[in-house]
Amino acid sequence: MGDEDEVRARVCLTAVGPPSDPWLGTMVAEHGAGAVWSALVSGGPPPGAPPFGGELPGNLLLRWQRWSARSRKADPDRLLDASAEAGVRFVAPGDPEWPGRLDELPGGRLCYGLWVRGRGDLRNLCLRAVSVVGARAATSYGLHVASELSYDLAGRSFTIVSGGALGIDGAAHRAANTVGATVVVLACGLDVDYPSAHSALFADVAGKGVLVSEWPVGRTPRGPDFxxxxxxxxxxxxxxxVVEAGRRxxxxxxxxxxxxxxxxxxxxPGPVTSAMSVGCHRLFREGKAVCVTRADEVVEQIVPLGEAEPEEPGPLLVPAALDQGTAEVLAAVTRKGLGPATVARKCGQDLPDAMRSLGLLAAAGLVERCEAGWRLPARSPRMPPV
Amino acid sequence: MGDEDEVRARVCLTAVGPPSDPWLGTMVAEHGAGAVWSALVSGGPPPGAPPFGGELPGNLLLRWQRWSARSRKADPDRLLDASAEAGVRFVAPGDPEWPGRLDELPGGRLCYGLWVRGRGDLRNLCLRAVSVVGARAATSYGLHVASELSYDLAGRSFTIVSGGALGIDGAAHRAANTVGATVVVLACGLDVDYPSAHSALFADVAGKGVLVSEWPVGRTPRGPDFxxxxxxxxxxxxxxxVVEAGRRxxxxxxxxxxxxxxxxxxxxPGPVTSAMSVGCHRLFREGKAVCVTRADEVVEQIVPLGEAEPEEPGPLLVPAALDQGTAEVLAAVTRKGLGPATVARKCGQDLPDAMRSLGLLAAAGLVERCEAGWRLPARSPRMPPV
Known part of the structure; x- marks a missing residue:
């Protein structure tokens, strides 16, 4: 089965199979979307042995038959055409725009593929990104902090990822979109503006960033999907x-x-007198979350090599943590931009090694994606010494 | 040298030697206050070998001579008389009112003894106690939280210990004193009301709780003493x-x-927009402090056996963590009160074992001190089952 068929199978799966279904996800991870889709369309048994040995249990059989019945109505071409009309494209694993971090989702929580709308490149946007989330019933304090934090992070070239909801999510997207780009992750079709109060915001976001969803166009949001x-x-x-979160x-x-x-x-953190900060304080008390109060402290937690300080005069400081191989890759990258293979050849490394170094350097803001491949950021004051 | 001489030596040391002096404290810990005091008064060399071998270094010699000169002017009887006139008593290690927790101070940070003013018993007050501290330049939010927290903790029979300063300290003392007792730890003589705005508060505190200080009457506060x-x-x-704390x-x-x-x-925690919460948030981020937002969460951190719930109907719940020996001691204690030796005899244990169990039970609020020794708290609904 060709790559194209695999992608078309994934297109159909977004319309037929529930995302993050443990059984379906594991089957796709083990046998490929194409094999699972063929079995569904042909009305045959699921690929591989039944999960508990012997016969397929009744409840799983019923679900398989339901998906199978739906699959016979699914038409990938019609779905892709309808999506294209709404300005929506499909991104699957292996696609240049597929964000590599999604490969770390376990089989049981697999994402078959993403519908994407907007001028941004999802993969590039996610190279240097932070998620900012919080309550819909946010307080003015929470909205203020979400805006400030997202504005400052976007000003430092971080993409803000959030859920597009009223309250904290909306404040984060709006602030980020004024200075940088943002990614809205929706729980419905990308032609369904939910909440409708955010229609204008979503249109703004699509100008620089992207909106993404696991559900095909036309799908309205349902409770568990969130x-x-x-x-x-x-x-x-x-x-x-997490900027503000009530108890639940x-x-x-x-x-x-x-x-x-x-x-x-x-x-x-927030005032202990605010019900909207109870969830955040519980995360601290249980030792699950680090306390952050401003953009600096967020960057400290997520940038593996430490942050270069482009505003500082003098040579660009290369963090001491940079190993020899990564430093050589950084020295090979030019302002104009080079493909990864050229970079690897220039510093005498294997392609996978050079790619890994480029990924680390991108996360630290020391190199950025361009049409040719990778280049030094325009605002870095000069070539760093190696 | 008799116990009384040792106490009189400690009385004098509070007037002559700086508290928490590493060298003097270590000498007192090793040779006893009496030996150190005799050496000072006689103008002889310090007891024991010089700390770095050979001759006493010049700077230490100078300090020793300064203390020695001062010691010849010190008169324990006059100091005790002047204190008694101001309603101030002296409490030294070994005294029934000495709080055992102070024995955990290392030699270099030793407390020679405490001057105490007020109707409370310092040791009993500290058996079930929490310190609540914070900024002098507190916000209305901080004052509100300090009051609520201290009021709730005092209502659950916790003594609130703080520094008597303006701001958070004052709010904590004031709230605690309305429903329970509080301990004010001052950095000056107990006849010097500092800050003077707290004169009335300190008089109120002395009615049920105590004020304590390492400095003798008449001493005015100096910067490093705090x-x-x-x-x-x-x-x-x-x-x-810590309720509120600025950066420094x-x-x-x-x-x-x-x-x-x-x-x-x-x-x-507090609003990230408040400079008075910066210190608290840094304690979270550095993993030094646990985040607490109400009295329950404070109790969870400091009560080793978990807290009995006297408001609950039905039998007093004995925490599952109670071992057999401790449970037997609890069963032996009566409502009227018994001495520890009687309790030990009743349950066939050694006195030290029974004492340790009583301490644990007191910390959990299951027994309390009384004139006879120990008794079940009046508000516990009935005898717990063993």
Whole structure:
């Protein structure tokens, strides 16, 4: 089965199979989307042995038959056409725009593929990104802090990823979009502006950043989908900041996903008299989140090599933690930009080694993506010494 | 040298030697206050070998001579008389009112003895106590939280220990004194009301609680003394709560002492927009303090056996963590009260074992001190089952 068929199978799966389904996800991870899709369309048994040996248990059989019935109505071409009309493209694993961090989702929480709308490149946007989430019923304090934090982080070239909801999410997207780019992760089709009060915001976001969803165009949001969506917000970035969260806020669900995926979890403290900070304070007390109060402290938690200080006069400081190989790759990159293979050849390294170094350097803001491949950021004052 | 001479030597040391002096403290810990005092008064050399071998270094010799000159003017009887006139008594190690936790101060930070004023019994007050400290330049938010927290803790029979300063300290003392008792730790003589705005508060505190100081009557406060005093606030209780602290607040010094003495350190979060919460948030970020937002969470950190719930109907719940020996001691204690020797005999244990169990039970609020020795608290609904 060709790559194209695999992608078309994933397109159909977003319309037929529930995202983050443990059984379906594990099957796709083990046998490929194409094999699972063929079995569904043909009405045959699921690929591989039944999960508990022997016959397929009745409840799983029923679910398989339901997906199978739906699959016969799914048409990838029609879905892709309808999406294209709404300005929506499909991004699957292996695609240049696929964000590598999603590969760390376990099989049981797999993402079959993402629908994407907007001028930004999802992969590039996520190279240097932070998730900022919080309560819908935010206080004026929470909205103020979410805006300040997101504005400052976006000003330092971090993409702000959030869920597009009213309250903290909206404040974070809006502030980030004024100075940088932002990624909105929705729990519905990208032609369905939910909440509708954010229609204008979403249109603004699409100008520089992107909106993404696991659900095809036309799909309206349903309750449990928001929890399934939250794992993507955590998975797309190296760290999540909870700005305000009540006792049972959905933001705590995103926080739990961040912990599960071994990503940095941060929270913003607030007055103990505020019900909207109870969730954040509990994360501190349980030792799950680090206390952050401003952008600097967030950057400290998520930048593996420490942050270069482009505003400082004098030569660009290369963090002492840079190993020899990474330093050589940095020296090979030019202002104009080079492909990764050229970089690898210039410093006499294997391509995978050079790629890994480029990824680390990008996360530290020392190199950035360009059309040719990778280049030194325009604002870095001069070539760093090696 | 008799016990009385040892106490009189300690009385004099509070007037002559700086408290928490590493060299003097270590000498007192090793040779006893009496031996050190005799050497000072006689103008002889310090007891024991010079700390670095050979001759006494010039700077130490100068200090020793200064103390020696002062010691010849010190008169313990006159000092005790002047104190008694001001309603101030002296409490030294070994005294029934001496709080055992001060024995955990290392030699270099020794407390020679405490001047005490007020109707409370310092040792009993400290059996179940929490320190609540914070900035003098507190915000209305901080004052509100300090009052609420101290009121709630005092209502659960915890003594609130603090430094008597304006701001958080004052709010904590005032709230605690309305429902329970409080201990004010001053950095000056107990006849010097500093700050003078707290004269009325200190008089109120003396009615049920106590004021304590390492300095004799008449001594006015000097800058460095506050830092020396802070170690006592941390040492007198099993846990310290920082309510508000600016970047360089003195409360952070008390916090550092609590960490050094392996006591629980807690802090209250606040708005990230408040300069008075910066110190608390830094304690979280550095992993030094646990985040607490209400009295329950403070109790959780400092009560070793977990807290009985006297308000609950039905039998008093004995925490599952109670071992057999401790449970037997609890069963032996009566409502009327018994001496520890009687309790030990009743349950067939050694006196030291029974004493240790009584201490644990007192810390959990399951028994309390009385004139006869120990009794069940009046408000406990009925005898707990064993």
């Amino acid at each position: 929890l399934v969506r939250n794992r993507l917000i955590a998975a797309l970035t190296p760290g999540t900041v 806020s959905g933001a705590l669900n995103t926080a739990a996903h961040a912990v599960e995926l071994h990503r940095a979890l941060m929270a913003v | 830092l020396v005093r802070n170690r006592l606030i941390a040492a007198l209780t099993p846990g310290t709560v 607040s003195g409360a952070l010094n008390t916090a550092a002492h609590a960490v050094e003495l392996h006591r629980a350190l807690m802090a209250v």
